[in-house]
Amino acid sequence: MHLVTDAARPAAARFFLTAALLCSAGVQAQTLIDTSAAIGVQNTLLEQQPVPGRLPAVALPSPASPAASATPPAPVPAPSAEAPAAARPVTPLTAEQQAALVEAQASYAAGNYPLARAQYEALIVRNFAHPDPHFGLGLTLYALGDLRGAAFEFGQFVVFAPGRFEGPYNLGVIATREERFAEALRLYQTAAQLAGPSAPPTVRAQVLRALAAEQTRIKDYLGLSETYSALVALNPQSSGDLYRRAQSLYLAERYDEALPATYAALQAQPASLSAALLLADVYMAQGLPDRATRELGAAVARVNSGSERSALLLRKAELLTQTDPRSALQAASDARREDTRNAGAFAREGELLAGLGERAAAIAAYRRAAHLDDKNPRHQAALAGLYLAGNEYARARNAVALTLKLKPDAAITARMQYVQGVVAYRQGRSAEALALLRASAQVAPSGEALLWLGLSQYALGDYAAAATTLGESVRLSPTPLARQNLASALLATARYAEAEALARGLVTDGVKNADGWYLLGLAQRAQQRANEARQSFKKAAALGDRRAQDALK
Template sequence: MTHPKRTTLLGLFLAVSAPASAQSLVEVVTTTSIQNTLQQTASPSLTLPQVPTSPAPTTPSTAAPGKPAVAVTPLTEPQRALLAQAQSAFQAGQYPLARSRFEALVAQNYTHPDAHFGLALTLLAQNDEKGAAFEFTQFQALAPDRYEGPYNLGVIATRQGRFEDALRLYTEAQALMKDQAPPAAQRQILEALATEQTRRRDYAALSTTLEGITALEPGDLSAQYRLAQARTLSGQGTAALPGIYALLQRDPTRADAALLLADIYVTQGLPDRALRELDAAAGRVTNGGDRAQLLLRKADILAGQGETRAAVLAAQDATREDSRNASAFARLGELRALRNDRPGALTAYLNAVKLVPQSAAYRTALAAVRLSLGQSAQAAQDAAQALKLSPDNATLARALYVQGVSAYQLRQYAQARAALQSSLRRAPSAEAALWLGLSAYAQKDYASAASALAESVKLNPTPTARQNLASALLASARYPEAEAILRGLVTEAPRNAEAWYLLGLTHRAQQRSAEARTAFKTAANLGSAKAREALK
């Protein structure tokens, strides 16, 4: 047996193993970095609404198509005084008094939008979203050409998690705001719309919205950066390049813009150009933290090209630039492990864990390196600690895997089987199934061993998994199945002494002595002591 943001109301593993492919690593890192930054920057905040001190005048209007025309009755002088009193009470935070006065105004002049608008804001300040939504709907019906109605209904929809409704309402507000909303209000509406477009990952529409924001405020460098991100994510990276270079000319120290620039060149198949841009940016930025981020991206690109030694050096430089950057140490550990520098990986992961002891991912990666170094007891302890840190599902599965293999190596087979079975329930894994099979075999539960090993072969038919499956089948007296697997193995690798020996055992168990002797002789000639013993 072998072991192998929200809106403001208008009231105006670390795994030790290598990635599946070098190119996919860069693509994943690039896309994730762009999306994460975009979501952080593009989300507006939701603050308490305020009534405009000088509300825009509302005139009689014809309702939108499909709605009945409603004549707006102008406010009388006493009603205007009541409106001012209600607004003052709202601004002073006297919401019950404000509500009472707005409701009195609604009773006196139901067809005037301003009464409904103020009442809606007051109800919303009192967390009565249902009542506020009703009043904003009345406002929209009485003033269908005003942007405030759909916008504020959109805010309520966002609060309630009705994001598709919010997107539709913000789009309506955006269409109505031209020539009537001041620039600040226009931006507010566009930011809300951008938030929902970001949520849907509709980057083409988001690009159009951000173009509107940059047109309103040409000096807003952050908006220009977000526009470049959105264009890149919509597949228009080359169209984003002029804006990024213009941004860097105005602020050469922006590491985020340099990172995005590098990402674009990588996606265009120009990694060397990306590396040169990162090197140039590293000489311009003013702090070590930014330099570390640039160096880490450089390491990712180098790793994507298969240049793991240079990637290690770049990640190592990142840890020197920012010695408090745990992710830099973790990346260094991953890259060192990729180069089979396990002691170096261990040191790097120890630093990452020291900086962020509550990271289940770092602790699990540390456990995996310890396991690869034969430190089974320490690996088990680290895996157990990781399991207490609320890991995500992938990290949980990996920690359970390390725990299971560690237990196997410590000959704690029952614990190994429990951990490996739990790992497999969370994430299919040929490795976990293999070790589960070995653990069952060690307990002489050959049927369970064969079942687990068959699953391992199904997921990844490596010679090791197939050979162990053959051994379990042989132990379960399923000789023809074992023989079929072993014949395939010796055909593919004629110098596999163990496979020849096991093939001899299957022949002998089926009373085919001559064939058994031939297989044993072949295994013995290849150095198998067990085969020589079987020939006696």
């Protein structure tokens, strides 16, 4: 089972505790954990994650084989306030039964699971009241895919050894496998409590990582930060755990705690790209964008590769985009130079160039991004918009077609319908434009889309619908163009007073707005105020409006 995440940021956690219970003193028993066979947990929170906040997939845990030990470990009492349930009386294994147990373990270790199952079941017939055979049979049944049977045997193990962590841990693994995640979380929490300070650090770490995986799944970031704090206490030099502790604190919005934790991660691994990006995010969360950009710039000198430098510079460009587009463009260009395969850097450069009015350069940048990342519809969609802005209708239609072939999401599809609709309107195909723009506006009702939809309705003679649509366009984005077109639609529907009010607002905002003065004159003339209309037409004519000049004749 997997936690749904951004596919561009994969990570996995694999875990299962292979354990054995102590036997009576002086009798050979399975060891507590077979560390040579155990599969470690990897990156419960993603280590190579450019922007914190995205979660990796949680992979299914799988069991490993137990091994024999000459000296059984001492039982570990639960440190929690709630004492474990009282154990049933345990009947010690006889020497003959111990030998049978060793044979069953050997069969399991050799992968002969049917034989191991038969041997464990025969031993349980002879001594039901000992936990070791139940534990071994549980592992064997798990290996055979009998999860229900395995859960039953681990449950018997817990009955006879309630103070041991192996039972709830392995029951947690089965619960995870069966997608009973809330139960798995509870079982791992119990196992973590039982695997107290006297347990080997590797064992405690494995239990804690299993717990972390479930906390990640439910986005319990505060609990996750506590789990990683416990892991850091076990191994203070683990740069991965230091980073994940800081990241979980950030995700829990404990920014004051996340900041020193992130610096601790950087001190452990100064060249960590993830920690550098996280540090910038922590400063951004505290309202310090300038500090965030400086930290990103400083980290460029610490990381080890051009691709990592490019990632830092690209993040810097993202932070600067709204406040300092020129500096953002410089950072994006630097990111592109550091890694000429970074499609995101080219796309960001294209976006910034377009915003600064450098359309040709923006097109070149987006073309490069589309070449490097040819499965991403966003790059072709951006090109479609740039071609439309330059009245390159054939290229715009081609870019739209390429975008739609890539199966874009609803928002991008709506944007492409908008481009197609505007092209159709400008080429006189008003009915086609109407259908496309209506479909676009239903998904993404922006002021821009509604403006062109209203114009299409007006062109088809549906003035009442045009007035309604243009009114909504003005509500969403009251640009002078939208207000002028709404005034025209209101005039066409004989709503003269409303049209006059809009036109008067236009000339108040801009006394050199020739269209505004002309529309004001039309509204005044329609209301039989010829002298006022003549004055408005004169002002429009003085600004070069030929329609007003004709109206004065």
